Amino acid sequence: xxxxASVSYSDIVATIAMxxxxxxxxxxxxxxxxxxxxxxxxxxxxxVAEPVMMSLLEQLDCVNEGHYCGDEIKTNEIRKLLHVSxxxxxxxxxxxxxxxxxxxxxxxxxxxxxxxxxxxxxxxxALRSAIQQLAKNVERR
Numbered sequence: 207x208x209x210x211a212s213v214s215y216s217d218i219v220a221t222i223a224m225x226x227x228x229x230x231x232x233x234x235x236x237x238x239x240x241x242x243x244x245x246x247x248x249x250x251x252x253x254v255a256e257p258v259m260m261s262l263l264e265q266l267d268c269v270n271e272g273h274y275c276g277d278e279i280k281t282n283e284i285r286k287l288l289h290v291s292x293x294x295x296x297x298x299x300x301x302x303x304x305x306x307x308x309x310x311x312x313x314x315x316x317x318x319x320x321x322x323x324x325x326x327x328x329x330x331x332a333l334r335s336a337i338q339q340l341a342k343n344v345e346r347r
Contacts, residue, residue, distance in 0.1 A: 248347045251290045255344045258283050262341045269334045274322035278310045279303075279340075287344065295343060302340040309336035 258279060265275035284303050288296050313333045314324040324330045 247290070251287075252346045254283075254286045254290050255346065258287055259341060259344045259346070262337050262344060266334065266337045266341070269330060269337065272324070272330070274314075274316075275310075275333070275337075278307070299340070299343045302336070302343055306336040306340045309333040 261279050261283075265278075268275040284299065288299060291299060309329075309332045312325070313329045314322055316322050
């Protein structure tokens with residue numbers, strides 16, 4: 207009984223504080239590292255996605271005006287985007303890019319005077335839809 211009586215309130219508080227400190231320091235270090243890595247991945251994704259998004263927006267404006275949308279997005283740009291994306295987004299971008307390529311191929315043709323003509327209004331709408339869908343997954347994070 208004397209042993210219990212000699213343990214004071216301040217000893218108990220000091221012991222609890224030491225246990226909390228031993229646990230809290232590694233946990234806070236891990237959390238700060240985790241969020242720093244997440245922020246860097248977001249910045250990296252945005253840096254790669256920005257030029258792709260600008261190209262998509264320019265193409266969307268051209269399609270809306272009924273003009274030829276120019277050069278399509280290069281496979282290399284999409285590969286860079288896939289490289290900095292997480293697995294779920296990566297598969298969706300790949301699906302949307304395949305649909306975009308198909309819509310670009312089927313959208314129309316260039317005549318002998320180098321004038322582009324949409325094959326139909328449906329093909330123009332399909333191209334606009336494919337561009338919009340791809341743009342959803344390329345937005346800044």
